[in-house]
Amino acid sequence: MKFAALSTFYLSFLQKSWFTEILPDVPNVDTFDYIVVGGGNAGLTVANRLSENPAVSVVVLEAGPNVERLPEVYIPGLVGFGQSFTTLNWAYQTVPQEHLGGRRTTIAAGKALGGSTVINSMIFPRAEKEQYNAWGTLNNNDTAWTWDAILPYFKRSETIIPPTLSQLADGVRYQPDAHGAPSDATVDHPEKEGRVKVGFPNFIYPQSQMWHEASGLRPSPDLSNGDPQGHVGISINSLNARNNTRCSSVCAYYTPNADRPNLAVMTNATVTRILWDRSQQHTAQSPISSGEYRPLRAAGVELTSSDGVVRTLWVAKEVFLAAGAIASPKILELSGVGNATILMSAGIKPVLELSTVGENLADHVHGWANAFTNASVTRDLLRLDPVFEKDQRDLWYHNRTGVLSAAPRSLGLVAASSLFPSSDLRTILQAARDDIKLYARRFSNGNENLAKGIELQHSLMLDLWVKDRAAPVEINYEPGYSGPTSFEDRPRRKYSSVNAVLFSTLSRGRTHISSSDPLALPAIDPGYYAHPLDFATHVRSIELGRKMLRTAPLDTIYEEEYEPGPDRSVESYAREVAASDNHVVGSLAMMPQELGGVVDTRLRVYGIRNVRVVDASIIPFPISGHICSTVYMIAEKAADMIKEDASHS
Numbered sequence: 001m002k003f004a005a006l007s008t009f010y011l012s013f014l015q016k017s018w019f020t021e022i023l024p025d026v027p028n029v030d031t032f033d034y035i036v037v038g039g040g041n042a043g044l045t046v047a048n049r050l051s052e053n054p055a056v057s058v059v060v061l062e063a064g065p066n067v068e069r070l071p072e073v074y075i076p077g078l079v080g081f082g083q084s085f086t087t088l089n090w091a092y093q094t095v096p097q098e099h100l101g102g103r104r105t106t107i108a109a110g111k112a113l114g115g116s117t118v119i120n121s122m123i124f125p126r127a128e129k130e131q132y133n134a135w136g137t138l139n140n141n142d143t144a145w146t147w148d149a150i151l152p153y154f155k156r157s158e159t160i161i162p163p164t165l166s167q168l169a170d171g172v173r174y175q176p177d178a179h180g181a182p183s184d185a186t187v188d189h190p191e192k193e194g195r196v197k198v199g200f201p202n203f204i205y206p207q208s209q210m211w212h213e214a215s216g217l218r219p220s221p222d223l224s225n226g227d228p229q230g231h232v233g234i235s236i237n238s239l240n241a242r243n244n245t246r247c248s249s250v251c252a253y254y255t256p257n258a259d260r261p262n263l264a265v266m267t268n269a270t271v272t273r274i275l276w277d278r279s280q281q282h283t284a285q286s287p288i289s290s291g292e293y294r295p296l297r298a299a300g301v302e303l304t305s306s307d308g309v310v311r312t313l314w315v316a317k318e319v320f321l322a323a324g325a326i327a328s329p330k331i332l333e334l335s336g337v338g339n340a341t342i343l344m345s346a347g348i349k350p351v352l353e354l355s356t357v358g359e360n361l362a363d364h365v366h367g368w369a370n371a372f373t374n375a376s377v378t379r380d381l382l383r384l385d386p387v388f389e390k391d392q393r394d395l396w397y398h399n400r401t402g403v404l405s406a407a408p409r410s411l412g413l414v415a416a417s418s419l420f421p422s423s424d425l426r427t428i429l430q431a432a433r434d435d436i437k438l439y440a441r442r443f444s445n446g447n448e449n450l451a452k453g454i455e456l457q458h459s460l461m462l463d464l465w466v467k468d469r470a471a472p473v474e475i476n477y478e479p480g481y482s483g484p485t486s487f488e489d490r491p492r493r494k495y496s497s498v499n500a501v502l503f504s505t506l507s508r509g510r511t512h513i514s515s516s517d518p519l520a521l522p523a524i525d526p527g528y529y530a531h532p533l534d535f536a537t538h539v540r541s542i543e544l545g546r547k548m549l550r551t552a553p554l555d556t557i558y559e560e561e562y563e564p565g566p567d568r569s570v571e572s573y574a575r576e577v578a579a580s581d582n583h584v585v586g587s588l589a590m591m592p593q594e595l596g597g598v599v600d601t602r603l604r605v606y607g608i609r610n611v612r613v614v615d616a617s618i619i620p621f622p623i624s625g626h627i628c629s630t631v632y633m634i635a636e637k638a639a640d641m642i643k644e645d646a647s648h649s
């Protein structure tokens, strides 16, 4: 019955909403200079920057619909409500996970124009600068991929709306020099240039402040400054603080420039494969090796619309894969690029042998500790109390304040030295070093080059562990229930929760097609907890979160632990509940080919002349941060490289 109130709430919004597609269908044109596959975080960014040049034509092909006008998309406090985790979610299923007791888990990813940026939690910090520097080290010390080289692209992708005096009084901190240009309210349309509006929520729960103290971490001057480890703070959000609405990649990079005549966006258009220049085709018996001269050339793409109509679009210059870290490798495999054995067993004719497509996949891992609380306001009340829900809705509409004005997270980045006693840490790290080859081989699926690549990744990460710069874990506080139990199955009470997110995963897995049906989901094996350091670290972080809930001053609102629960070992609980943090990376890694990479440092797929990958797939290993801002940075940098290369050709 209590749900009914929320449904009424949605309906009242939805009646004002508009569901019909407003985006122009592609006109009677079937050749474009650039084709962007996937209109998400990366895809709309690249499309915007390339279409700044009126002389080139750009089309974005997006499998999902345009949903910018759904309240659960634009109202910050409705993160996770409504259709976010149903129709707007690919909800990829993993294969049974050996180290999670054979459980399958779900990996969420946005299925809509804007991709994951329309359903994500809008947390927008950056990782440790040393980790970005390691991307360069991994790529023959390429100085184009270091913190200093990428910082201008982080800045270019955002317009900050600086905190107000009342936000500062509530504990918000920011360093102006870490950010892009501040939004200038005196300019008519500053958003015209295409940037993510970033800012802070209008409502900070009092218990978040208490948690900052309980965490024992230092207040962060700014969680985007490349030095978040050991700090705690209220995260900057991908949020237009002027009107307190989510700023997805649609808001940032499409809507402001939707009137460009050279930019077309097709929604409900699923790309099924890349079509190759016929003169370059090879036989199934002898797919060319990517090391050979005469690279493949993409001629266009095939797509299916939601009513089943198949259509072909041709490309004059380049195709960009921006379908996310699971769908981008899938499209390459459906197009005959990948491990020939895997392709043939799925019924796909190999065209180019590039055997690490879909390998090296990694994810952040989510876990929880939560307790019943006597705090007067928690997010749970939106579902438990219809009067509260109505009051909050009115508040949001009247002055953009209240619980609905905030996606409620504040973050703390925990150092390894705070998780383990120093002697234990030395032993654990020594064991990881001793076994470095063993695990690199195990995770490489028999590919010798990739084994070398994973070994180097692990070595770089373990160096950071030894220097105590790995930022292996994020602990973030949620003023409400966060955990593995559904609303229907848990006590109807108020909660205080700590999310424990394993950032520094050494485990690697893979995603591959198992059928030639382009609409079938791939077989995804993230290999959660396959490396013992991952498991040990995650267990310690859940224990730490659990302890924080009982630490002063948070102890004053603590009533009783709900999960893991007093009679449950954290080890077994972790295996029972650990879940994806929906930050999949690495499946088309930017690494040298002799280390098992799929794209070079200009993001070109090895052995293909005109296909680049511009999304989260290229991130070579998991970083100590939520990845959305990093994906914008990659796409901004990719657009610059594409323009530069075009000017030379």
Ligand SMILES: Cc1cc2nc3c(=O)[nH]c(=O)nc-3n(C[C@H](O)[C@H](O)[C@H](O)COP(=O)(O)OP(=O)(O)OC[C@H]3O[C@@H](n4cnc5c(N)ncnc54)[C@H](O)[C@@H]3O)c2cc1C
Pocket (backbone or CB within 6 Å): 037, 038, 039, 040, 041, 042, 043, 061, 062, 063, 064, 108, 109, 110, 111, 112, 113, 114, 115, 116, 117, 119, 120, 121, 122, 123, 124, 125, 269, 270, 271, 272, 322, 323, 324, 325, 327, 331, 581, 582, 583, 584, 615, 616, 617, 625, 626, 627, 628, 629, 631
């Ligand atoms: C629930 C959730 C919460 C998250 N919270 C945060 C957060 O708070 N902060 C943060 O930094 N990160 C967060 N993330 C992660 C982050 O949003 C994503 O990792 C990132 O946006 C991925 O960007 P991308 O461009 O690689 O892919 P996406 O943004 O997912 O874009 C891929 C697009 O391609 C489309 N597509 C897929 N297949 C096809 C096809 N065959 N043809 C055409 N189109 C196709 C998809 O529909 C999608 O629109 C979250 C993710 C999720 C799912």
